[in-house]
Amino acid sequence: MDKSKLSKAIGELPGVGPNKNWTNELERGRRPGPRMEQQVVLPDHFNDSTKCVHSGTYIDENVGAVGTPIFQSSTFLFSSHTYESFFQGISRDTPIYTRYGNPSQWAVQEKIAALEGAESCAVFASGMAAISTALIALTNRGGSIISSQDVYGGTYNLLHHDMHQLGREVIFVDPTDIEQIKGAIKDNTQVFFFETLSNPLVKSIPLKEIAQLAKANNILFVVDNTFLTPFSSKPVLHGVDLVIHSCTKYMNGHSDLTAGCVSGSRKYVDRVWEQMLRFGGHLDPLSCFLLERGLKTLAVRMKAHTENAAILANYLASHPKVNHVFHPNHDAVSQKYIHEYANNGFSGLFSFEVGSNEKALQLLDALNIAVSATSLGGVETLISMPFNTSHSTLTENQRKQIGINPGLIRISVGIEHIDDLLADFEAALSKI
Numbered sequence: 522m523d524k525s526k527l528s529k530a531i532g533e534l535p536g537v538g539p540n541k542n543w544t545n546e547l548e549r550g551r552r553p554g555p556r557m558e559q560q561v562v563l564p565d566h567f568n569d570s571t572k573c574v575h576s577g578t579y580i581d582e583n584v585g586a587v588g589t590p591i592f593q594s595s596t597f598l599f600s601s602h603t604y605e606s607f608f609q610g611i612s613r614d615t616p617i618y619t620r621y622g623n624p625s626q627w628a629v630q631e632k633i634a635a636l637e638g639a640e641s642c643a644v645f646a647s648g649m650a651a652i653s654t655a656l657i658a659l660t661n662r663g664g665s666i667i668s669s670q671d672v673y674g675g676t677y678n679l680l681h682h683d684m685h686q687l688g689r690e691v692i693f694v695d696p697t698d699i700e701q702i703k704g705a706i707k708d709n710t711q712v713f714f715f716e717t718l719s720n721p722l723v724k725s726i727p728l729k730e731i732a733q734l735a736k737a738n739n740i741l742f743v744v745d746n747t748f749l750t751p752f753s754s755k756p757v758l759h760g761v762d763l764v765i766h767s768c769t770k771y772m773n774g775h776s777d778l779t780a781g782c783v784s785g786s787r788k789y790v791d792r793v794w795e796q797m798l799r800f801g802g803h804l805d806p807l808s809c810f811l812l813e814r815g816l817k818t819l820a821v822r823m824k825a826h827t828e829n830a831a832i833l834a835n836y837l838a839s840h841p842k843v844n845h846v847f848h849p850n851h852d853a854v855s856q857k858y859i860h861e862y863a864n865n866g867f868s869g870l871f872s873f874e875v876g877s878n879e880k881a882l883q884l885l886d887a888l889n890i891a892v893s894a895t896s897l898g899g900v901e902t903l904i905s906m907p908f909n910t911s912h913s914t915l916t917e918n919q920r921k922q923i924g925i926n927p928g929l930i931r932i933s934v935g936i937e938h939i940d941d942l943l944a945d946f947e948a949a950l951s952k953i
């Protein structure tokens with residue numbers, strides 16, 4: 522691919538780059554970015570695999586580096602452009618100080634925004650930094666958030682323990698039930714916050730109906746799309762206002778950093794960015810480099826995760842020692858709405874039941890390739906049990922009420938060869 526042609530695309534955008542007088546443009550608040558003149562910006566019609574590799578790359582013409590350099594600097598020289606940016610209130614687009622913005626952040630942000638089909642993205646030090654910053658930025662004291670008890674435990678704790686201390690009410694509903702969501706709306710409802718696939722039962726949600734409901738009631742719709750990634754699903758294109766990821770998971774994909782991101786229209790991401798300046802949860806340049814590198818292989822990784830998971834889920838569904846498989850190909854609740862918004866596979870995450878916690882623990886012990894650890898979305902197969910990890914604070918009855926039966930195992934299928942994974946499970950299941 523001719524890089525000079527790619528970099529030309531950004532040069533043609535009005536007023537982008539340090540030397541352009543974009544301060545004269547009235548509609549700057551709705552412009553995509555931040556972007557630099559040196560960055561690759563691909564037109565939307567390019568495929569995701571191509572965007573993964575090229576979108577956002579900073580082309581350093583001085584030395585001809587093929588990848589984005591790591592801008593490991595906390596601060597940047599003042600110029601007349603910097604002063605102008607302060608006066609015009611456009612400091613998000615100017616290299617000033619790394620908490621405000623850094624070319625390493627802008628490179629990876631452009632790649633994520635391109636994949637999401639979003640105008641803008643902000644990257645954070647973790648998924649939780651992204652979620653907490655976004656939810657505070659989008660709500661006021663006295664406002665109300667509608668969410669679900671099925672969300673990731675850390676998010677639930679934030680919603681349950683901290684939000685009311687900060688003057689935000691949180692109402693928990695079943696996100697698969699649109700009538701419950703409707704019934705929970707009040708005059709002060711400001712945000713819907715749901716996950717596109719729940720943990721650990723991978724339930725799907727009526728995403729399009731929720732988006733319509735949000736729009737009709739002037740409520741912002743925010744989703745956590747960590748399990749699906751923009752390769753499988755682009756919620757912004759289905760009416761969602763902001764999409765959040767724990768990039769610690771599939772987005773980076775190598776279990777070697779923590780990061781988060783928020784993407785959506787420039788208007789809302791700017792608001793979240795302002796809050797990030799005060800909370801300080803931005804992503805550092807070295808981690809931006811790692812995340813950008815990880816994202817280059819998102820498409821090939823997600824294909825491999827999805828294929829491996831589908832084959833393993835099939836195998837487990839027909840195994841006499843497995844009671845049920847919670848995977849969109851095998852579970853009615855999981856598949857109910859998933860095809861509305863995930864049209865490129867379902868990632869590598871699913872759950873299955875083997876009847877008792879004792880048997881499940883034996884299975885975990887007997888597996889060799891699949892290793893027991895928390896987290897998900899890495900190239901390695903990770904396996905864990907909700908009863909002694911994410912849902913350990915609930916009683917057995919409470920767990921049953923939310924569908925977590927004894928012997929439930931959650932698996933994040935990696936990209937190892939499927940024959941080796943199947944052999945690992947065959948041998949381990951024969952021992953329980």
Ligand SMILES: Cc1ncc(COP(=O)(O)O)c(C=O)c1O
Nearest residue numbers: 647648649673747767769779780
């Ligand atoms: C769905 C989901 N959202 C958010 C988070 C929080 O992300 P992080 O650990 O990067 O803060 C997690 C972590 O497991 C998660 O699974």
